[in-house]
Amino acid sequence: MAKQETLVSGMAGRYAQALFDLAHETSTTDEVAADLATFAGLLAESEDLRDFVRSPVFSAEEQVKVLTALLDRASIGGTTAKFLKLVAAKRRLFAINDMIRDFNVLYDHARGLSRASVTVAEPLKDEHVEALKSALAAIAGSDRVEVSVKVDPTIIGGLIVQLGSRMVDGSLKTKLNSIRARMKEVG
Numbered sequence: 001m002a003k004q005e006t007l008v009s010g011m012a013g014r015y016a017q018a019l020f021d022l023a024h025e026t027s028t029t030d031e032v033a034a035d036l037a038t039f040a041g042l043l044a045e046s047e048d049l050r051d052f053v054r055s056p057v058f059s060a061e062e063q064v065k066v067l068t069a070l071l072d073r074a075s076i077g078g079t080t081a082k083f084l085k086l087v088a089a090k091r092r093l094f095a096i097n098d099m100i101r102d103f104n105v106l107y108d109h110a111r112g113l114s115r116a117s118v119t120v121a122e123p124l125k126d127e128h129v130e131a132l133k134s135a136l137a138a139i140a141g142s143d144r145v146e147v148s149v150k151v152d153p154t155i156i157g158g159l160i161v162q163l164g165s166r167m168v169d170g171s172l173k174t175k176l177n178s179i180r181a182r183m184k185e186v187g
Helices: 010-025 029-045 049-055 060-073 080-089 093-110 126-140 172-185
Strands: 113-120 146-153 160-162 165-170
Touching: 010 029, 010 093, 029 049, 029 080, 029 093, 029 113, 049 060, 049 093, 060 080, 080 093, 093 113, 113 126, 126 146, 126 160
Parallel strands: 113 146
Antiparallel strands: 113 160, 160 165
16 A cells, blocks of 8 residues: 555645545446546547536636536546536646546556657557567566657667656757767866
């Protein structure tokens, strides 16, 4: 338990930790994760909904009322619906994206999953992606790693890896910029 508490922090982290603990106790973590993903999808699709959850103009009662109707339409119920309504009632709906992100961090950790983002100059072969996954799994100390690969030719060569909160920039572009900055200091 103590290790999970270090995974998330701040107000959003406390709410996410509480939701995760409740979902774990009631054996509904998969259901809650799916419902949160549905709600996150609704937020991503609708600018009006994003404005609504961030707006301080609406009272807590108005937010709960609108949220109740929205959750019913989206078939989100149970623990997730109660949590979202509580967040609205406590006037914390503006931070729901951070809460969902932090819940997913806890959920992934509980399943032994780490996520990494890798930026490369040109597409990787399948065997290179698999080698990268196994190396990152060893570093993360997790059972498996999901890697999302982004191709960005402007980094020239090398790669940029973000694994959780850690980031390693081994791109040629960064190395060249570093050399350029040191040369300016000398000359």
